[in-house]
Amino acid sequence: MTNAAEPPARPEPATMPEPAGPPARRRATRLIDIAAAAGVHVSTVSRVLNGDPALSIRPETYERVLSAARAQGYRPNALARALKQRRTGALALVVPLLRNPIWTRLQHGTLQQARERGYVVMIMEEPTEDPRPPGDYRYLVEESRVDGLLLATALRVPEHHALIKAIPHVYVNRRGPDPGNDVVMDEATAVQRFVDYLAGLGHERIALIDGPAEVDTVHRRVAAARRFCAARGISLSVRHAAATEEGGWDAGLRMLRLEPRPTACGVGSLNQLFGLTSALRSAGVDVPGGMSVVSFDEDECLAFLEVPVTSVCMPLHDLGQAAVDALVARIEGQPAADVMIREPIRLLERDSVAAPSGGRPARPVPLPRRPGRRAAG
Amino acid sequence: MTNAAEPPARPEPATMPEPAGPPARRRATRLIDIAAAAGVHVSTVSRVLNGDPALSIRPETYERVLSAARAQGYRPNALARALKQRRTGALALVVPLLRNPIWTRLQHGTLQQARERGYVVMIMEEPTEDPRPPGDYRYLVEESRVDGLLLATALRVPEHHALIKAIPHVYVNRRGPDPGNDVVMDEATAVQRFVDYLAGLGHERIALIDGPAEVDTVHRRVAAARRFCAARGISLSVRHAAATEEGGWDAGLRMLRLEPRPTACGVGSLNQLFGLTSALRSAGVDVPGGMSVVSFDEDECLAFLEVPVTSVCMPLHDLGQAAVDALVARIEGQPAADVMIREPIRLLERDSVAAPSGGRPARPVPLPRRPGRRAAG
């Protein structure tokens, strides 16, 4: 197919009509091509281009090589290099592809830092339904497609110890089964900001609506909330639900039936927040008059809602960056060490929080119909 | 470092304390290892494992090879294979990492179809500020990291023809400079549904709020809207703004100042929708009483907003799938051909649209302050 012999020189017209057939892809220029052009050996070219410090070369030759490379628009073949060096320069990021915008910020931080460290990132999807054990992504390393795994899968399943031990990996935004490979944010401090803020306003009954208890971040938030509330003598009710609008709606209704009803509530995700807000509205509960609301997901849209929602803003970009650093350290054989991102965690005050109103709610909670959709057109 | 000679057999204790040093990564099993185990030549193993049809082999040998491979948990080295075959089995998807959830659906479709076709996908970020010409991603192909490019970058810059011609690529959700490489959705039909729906209700003055005119989807929506409105004798006002909450807010206010004021309006993105809704609320314009609203971005949260928003739902998942198919076709040398995804495009009726009210709005538009945030904690 590809013939080593030079085909007879056929001048390439500057503006030739696109040949319709299979695009005869031009073979990329190789080290050997520029070696020929510069009249030196390939190994010399390699050394020059990689800036081998142990190389002494006369400036003239050096220049000749460099300009030949530039002239031919040389690009090293990452495959061949990786094969030889036993490292690919690629990382895989495994995310649950949820609609939640926090993943965008995480991806952004990851991609940026990877580029900084000279890696490219391959993003893999974790099926949302029927999530697979993290070990199922081993093959990416085993096939030498990537040097390591950034596992941002959500579930905390204690089963698969050692499925993955042998290959470089880091758990992002969750704790994995093996210590020393976790990169997480300081959820406890986030919760503390939340509790302190509400306690300062005089709230004494707080609710926390969050995702399934098996999700590691949820687990840590709930644990921290129990601790801080207990310390302050505040009563805490936790409601778990799917991290969707419907989940938020359901959990919200369940919360409203509590006696006595909480005066403030935190929500674990943006999607749940929409459901919760909708439920409160349908139930005729005023925000923040009848219920103060705080989101643990920051997003720009919160400022534009009917009543702008106060949130705790987490350092997801930094999390992504730190995860890359930690993984690269693992790849380079440095000792394992967990990482916790502590800053910046800020409470963004908007209009959804107020001091608790004295009495009980004016009217009992009706059971409204959940919003649906009707197709047309 | 890695010695070919077998080290003296050291029984591996079942539960040995993790050695702390640099993890002596176990070298993956190679073709040659299982060849040795099965007592055949590597080439035979290769043929067996790849199911070479032209191979006749006695069943016994065949079984021996297969079970040896299975026993050793053999994984082909993708690098070496790619080097030999001159194809990597990887694609790159270049997306502007916006918060907009439509990208999630696109990524999902892309990843799913890629897996179906035996490819892995490397997702690259297009810097949102200072977007780069698509040609800047050539290097991924030139370095043999991927076989082709899925370019879902947003901007329509007519400059860089032929920067990219030579390498397999496809433009996703936008048209590129070279014909035959576009995979887009039928925005015209989406707009038609929108116009038909409103016209049917009696609206005669419609507005369209959308992203910058240089964005290709915006361009096509606007062109279609002008056409359909003209055909029906409906007056159309278009307002371009950044695809953010603030952009939607600004454009919304600009729209409200029109005389006579439109009675219905379409919005190009979810983020703009939040801004627009907020602006309408601040201006005291009732939805749908004073203004009907339709979103061109579908998202589950729309059903849970203060007034649930009617939307046109685009086939983004299918778009991602089709893009992969088109790119793989290009890679395999099939002739170029543009693709348009026409189905399913559905109008999801919710509560934000009503027949136009007769008179003019009760009160003039004040100029409210844009929502902001105040940091605390």
Added chain:
DNA sequence: CTGTTAGCGCTTTCAT
């Protein structure tokens, strides 16, 4: 100062 050489792990044509 620069060239020679030996692979990295795999596929594939050509011989037996």
Added chain:
DNA sequence: ATGAAAGCGCTAACAG
């Protein structure tokens, strides 16, 4: 019905 051998493009140890 199977083995030998060449080579993908690059790097690195060793020679001169």
